[in-house]
Amino acid sequence: MEKIFTKKVLDNGINVYLLPTDKFKTTNIKVFIYQNLENNLVTKTAFLPFILRRGSFRFPTTQQLMRHLDNLYGASFGTDVLKKGEQHILQFRLDLVNSNFLPDNVNLLEEGLDVLKEMILNPLTENGGFKKEYFEQEKKILMRHIQSLFDNKMQYAIERCFQEMCKGERFSLYKYGRLEDIDELDASELYTYYKDMLLRNPIDIYVTGKLDEEQTYRLIQEKFGFERHSGEKLKPTLIDKDVEKVKEVIEKHEISQGKISLGLRTYTTYGDDDYYALLMASGVLGGGPHSKLFQNVREKASLAYYIFSKVEKFKGVMIISSGIEFKNYKKALDIIKEQLNDVKRGSITEQELEGTRKSIINSLKETADSPGALISFYQDGAIIGKQETIEDFIEKISRVGISDIKRVSEKITLDTIYFLTNKGVEFS
């Protein structure tokens, strides 16, 4: 029987999810603070992981923190932001080696939780704001971080496609924020903003690894049981946006390979019963070597090395992404559209259907072998208020038939075609 996270709620409303297991070498802790993805908030929220990892009152320099982590046998601490639909999530992560693999069986869990508590609840401040010196350094670093998206052309082409497609929607915001807001970030204002998030916004703590449930819950209550106000509800993600006309966006730079991205609206999200059919549809279309896109664009037409389709489960948008020769833009586009239409028509072979199903089930089963993937799976369920185990998910995938794929695919609508190409290449 599959072991699942047990949920308990601290008196202050923080959700605690625990899953004891001896399977891994490590115990992994993640803390999530949820916020609306919003024009006027995005850069503030995005800045927090940068400033918060710099120090606390106990570790006033980042170097001191790093040395402490080394001494905890290479405990890894990290902060980041995630974007799930139109939610913006601040993430803290700590991985600790389990005691049975360490000299003298030292148990690092409590010390690890202390580090997290320090970094989250006791950040280094001066004069009612984040430490000025770090604040100014990290502003520059965030700026470069946003700009560096351009250096990974595949990611850049996907992000740009969604930006163009969802112009005016909150989803178009890049998770690391907007360059134009950085100058205006203020150390005191941002600290107040963060404190407010801690007091009001939803917070989840996930722990999986070698742990005793009762004891771990007690430790978390002790470290994170601070007083909070009644929880703020986040806004729902906008799903039902009509497509009036397909947008085509061409962007030119000096590059060797063209990157094509197609942004589509599926009008189906993880909360819907039809989500499993959508996942199958996307799998048949571009979910691996057995898929229509791989077979036709790569294997038959020899146009690409990589091509895939992927669904964002909270916004219900789909991306198709590939790298091609500049001159093959129209040719590739035609084949891609043809494959999409075949899926919509239900023109799917037994092999494509079953290959996709097996591949999805395989990756679901693999989820249970990685602490990070496991936490992410249950978090996604918690976000939409669905209590689903990996086995439940597999069960639903097992039942999807071609008629379901056809039904869900009929709703899939092409919104934006984005092409990153070379300077000096002309289009007919």
Added chain:
Amino acid sequence: MIGEKLYHKKMKNGLNVYVLHKKGYNKKYAVFATHYGSIDNKFVVPGETEPLEVPEGIAHFLEHKLFEEEFGNIFDKFADLGASANAYTNYTYTAYLFSCTSRFEENLNLLLDFVQRPYFTKENVEKEKGIIEQELRMYQDDPHWSVLHNLLQSLYRLHPIRIDIGGTVESIQKIDVETLYKCYETFYHPENMVLFIVGDFDVIRVFELVEKNISKREYKPRGKITRIYPEESKEINQKKVTKRMSVSRPLVNIGFKDNNNGFRGRDLFKKIVTSEILLHMLFGKSSELFWKLYDDDLIDDNFDFDYEGNVDYGFAIIGTPTRDPDKLHAKLLEGIEYYRKKSFEKDDYIRTKNMVTGNYIKGFNSLEFISMLFVGNYFKQINVLDFIEVLGEITFEDVEKRFYELLNPDYHSCSVIEPISTKS
């Protein structure tokens, strides 16, 4: 201490099979690898006398082509069995792998079968050229790939490590069916290969299955492969190389050529681990130097370093995006120079050892990581499970000695990618 048990069996035809049992994992993972990589482009085919020189990128091309069979693509077969298959080629070896959560034995047979069954035709070889050309172009747009490629071309004058693993768009045009078969016959013999399997299964049954599969093929014992590498001098090729690309900011790789080579097995492992400790002590996030460079606004969290050690080559790389490549370069050398005058701190050494231990143990959560680590080291005659033991043998003095040996500014190069224009 690590709590892992490794089983080994040598099959009659010379194939070494290793099985690692991971209790409780759904995933099962197998890697079938040959000691044949991009640097092996000049060799004497066993039984022949004249050396054969083959086009650059042919090992990688062969890797792509093995997935093709008379009846179609092998990816489809794995898909039918619910597995996901993949392969990669690097400087010294080529690996074929699958992961699955069901029908493991069928998948394992499929892996063994397809790697032992080449099917190259003029038509399928020509078709692949278009696909690989797009793969090469994808890398050409990757600044991290370009900066490393240029660095190796600067550090090495002759050694084929300076050549791109995939070859060039031009070199792959010269690849044909006959040469592919020659390479295949030379390097894809069980004596030159290894099979590594990890997951939760009956270990004895796995050995039996492999034995049965391999023995039906009647391999003849094969003579030694003579690999011909040019004599590489200690000197570097050029001090600095700069390339302009569509990037948001400059990217730098600074490399130090390791001239203390020729080790294999445990000696090589010790050299590699010592180098890693050294680099962490000097450049890690706990080091003085890292935070000095950070405070000078020259680096950020993307700052990284690595040591790559093999039998006949080795190099350390320090890589980072930076606003000012020249200044960063100078400050890094200054930082290294500082330690030439002042000795290392014992505390740093002990702390780093603890961290390295933890990192190693953490890696064993991931079957992919274990497999990569095992196979990557196997052809250097290293058993990675000896890590904790080897770490125990390393002394503070070893690290100090390694510092003078490896980080010698006389044998270093600097590779820079500069933005084409300022992009808003």
